[in-house]
Amino acid sequence: MSVDTVREEQAIRRMTEHLVQVFTGIHSAEHVEVVVGTVRHRFDGRPVRDFIPVLVERVVRQELETAAGASGETPSETTAQAFQNTTADVRPDAATGTSPDNAGDTVDSPGIHAPENSAAPRVWTDRVRSKGFLSLALAAVVVVAVVVVVTTGGREEPETPAAAPPPLATVRGVIGSEKQAFFEDPQVVKAFAAKGVKVEVDPAGSRQIATSIDLGRYDFAFPSSAPAADRIQRQRHVSQKYTPFSSPMAIATFQPIADLLTKAGVVKKGAVRTFDVARYLALVAKDKRWDQLAGNKVYPVRKNILVSTTDPRTSNSAAMYLAIASYVANGNTVVHGATAEVEVLPTVSKLFLRQGYTENTTEGPFDEYLAVGMGPSPLVWIYEAQFVDAAAQGRIKPGMVLTYPSPTVLSKHTLVPLNASGDKVGRLLSTDPELQRLAAEHGFRSGDASQFAKVAADHDVPVAADLIDVVDTPSYDTLEQLLDGVAKSYG
Structure with a gap:
């Protein structure tokens, strides 16, 4: 076939x-x-x-x-x-x-x-x-x-064949895996076709896109973070870029776990639930296990309290987790310089090393969260868009809860055009009303905040209306130094 x-x-x-x-x-x-x-x-x-x-x-x-x-x-x-x-x-x-x-x-x-x-x-x-x-x-x-x-005249009239539609211009891109469902949506395919474009994409970890993927085979690169896009721009000598939509980082958990961590002072109730990263790091520093939490009858397992992430060596979502943890570990200051890097590295490395095996993209752990429940991973690091998209598809079950880390970072999905064809895709994603509407249906925040708010409301997902507690990520070079340090800790 x-x-x-x-x-x-x-x-x-x-x-x-x-x-x-x-x-x-x-x-x-x-x-x-x-x-x-x-x-x-x-x-x-x-x-x-x-x-x-x-x-x-x-x-x-x-x-x-x-x-x-x-x-x-x-x-x-x-x-x-x-x-x-x-x-x-x-x-x-x-x-x-x-x-x-x-x-x-x-x-x-x-x-x-x-x-x-x-x-x-x-x-x-x-x-x-x-x-x-x-x-x-x-x-x-x-x-x-x-x-x-x-x-x-008694003759059969031959049927006039329907005119073939005009050929579409095929444009190839490499994208962060969390956007694959968007590009495969038949309505998105149709919207691009109406503009004469057929978009073919390959998914990869965003850090992979910036460091190890052969971009010579593609018309555009579409990682999930601005730092990764900046590196691609420098390497490929590209001045143009597009940020058609974004998504804050979030944590998917379950009601019993949220209630348990509320008693421990980690999760706080409000218009939306927030996850206090400083209190969480304090528990990790003490090697706290789930069965050691007071009054824990819902999840009394002998495992360290850890948020499940992807592999920091390949995935942007794990890099965003590292950016937040390093900010808090550095006294609520963006890490900059070799001294600060060395000081925070032991704290942030522990967050990854104790997880065991981690996957390259966020699709894996989030799909497990949806299918298996809280047994293997009671706290899963995700993009907000993944949770909203799953809710729109009817995949969120009762008891599944979305929380926002405090502070959080905004993952800016940034498209870097590698030629004129890729530039057309970037412009369409940023300006076409239908594509912007479909992006909101897949949980992404675009220039029109009302579209995203409507999708979330239609599917009863409590989301942060105003993203206030958002911090900057370190520079690309600093983030790479931290990621390399974590990678070396794996041995």
């Missing part, structure tokens, strides 16, 4: 799942899948496949919406529907008992077998079955046939 075929299958699958959700309570999942399959077959053999998922979705939506409104049909529509449902009574083979070779419905007869079309009012059925009405129908068929023969 080719790469393009795999992508088309994936897009069709995601689109089908989306339509099942959209029409929940109106059409069954099985019916939606049947309609998608039937419509897709109409495009078999088309050489240009880029637009197929978008076109299929458009036709399927129209057919499902039309069927959903069947109860409000006008008499003329009902007549046509009844006539369509009883074509078997009008065909010569039904009347005479013969079986012509071409009898039966054609592939291009949508709706004939749909359940919602099978129950026309009895009055119209009786009329169709009546001898007089049948004669009129047959006469009409003969008249139409004569007109066709006269106008075409």
Whole structure:
């Protein structure tokens, strides 16, 4: 199976799942899948496949919406529907008992077998079955046939093939993994296609993008932090950059854990729950375990109290965690200079070394959080956007809680164009209203704060309306020194 075929299958699958959700309570999942399959077959053999998922979705939506409104049909529509449902009574083979070779419905007869079309009012059925009405129908068929023969000379007119859509300009980028769901969203694909662009992306850890990925194969780089983007700009001698959206760092936990840490003075209640990093570091410095917390009956395990992160050697989210921890460990001051680096390194290294195995991107630990529960990781370091996006998809279960570290940092998703094609993607992401709206639906904060606030409110996610307790990250060089120091601690 080719790469393009795999992508088309994936897009069709995601689109089908989306339509099942959209029409929940109106059409069954099985019916939606049947309609998608039937419509897709109409495009078999088309050489240009880029637009197929978008076109299929458009036709399927129209057919499902039309069927959903069947109860409000006008008499003329009902007549046509009844006539369509009883074509078997009008065909010569039904009347005479013969079986012509071409009898039966054609592939291009949508709706004939749909359940919602099978129950026309009895009055119209009786009329169709009546001898007089049948004669009129047959006469009409003969008249139409004569007109066709006269106008075409008895020859079949070849079907005019539909004009192929204009080719899309393919633009390739390497992105932080937390944005993969956004770029794979069929609506995002459609929005780019409307601008003549097909975007193909490869996910990677943001630090990997800045340090070890071969960027010569890409049109743009889209890490999740400004420091990583700055390094790419310097290395590639690029002056332009775009920051179409951002996301503060957050901690995903569970209600029993939040309540437990509230008693310990780490989590504080308010409009949103906050996670006091200074108090947390004090517990880590004392090697405090969960089973040593007073009154702990909900999670009495013999494990150190630690926030689960990604690998600081490859991932931006772990680098952001390091930036916050180093700021607090340095007396609430941004780390700068060799002396400060040496002083905070033992404290911040412990945060990572005691975790054991860590993954390269935030998708791994967050997916485990969603699927497994608090057993392996009661505190998970994430991007706020991941939690809001999961809530929009209905993946947040009761008892899952979003907290904000105090202080936090703002992860600025910064796109660095490597050529003119990449620059076009950056401009579209930053200015196109539809792409900005879709970014908000995936949990990202864009220039229009109201869009993000609406998405969060629609899905009952309490988010920080105003990000006040936000600190700056160290310079890229200082952050690299700290990350290298942590890496060496791994041995």
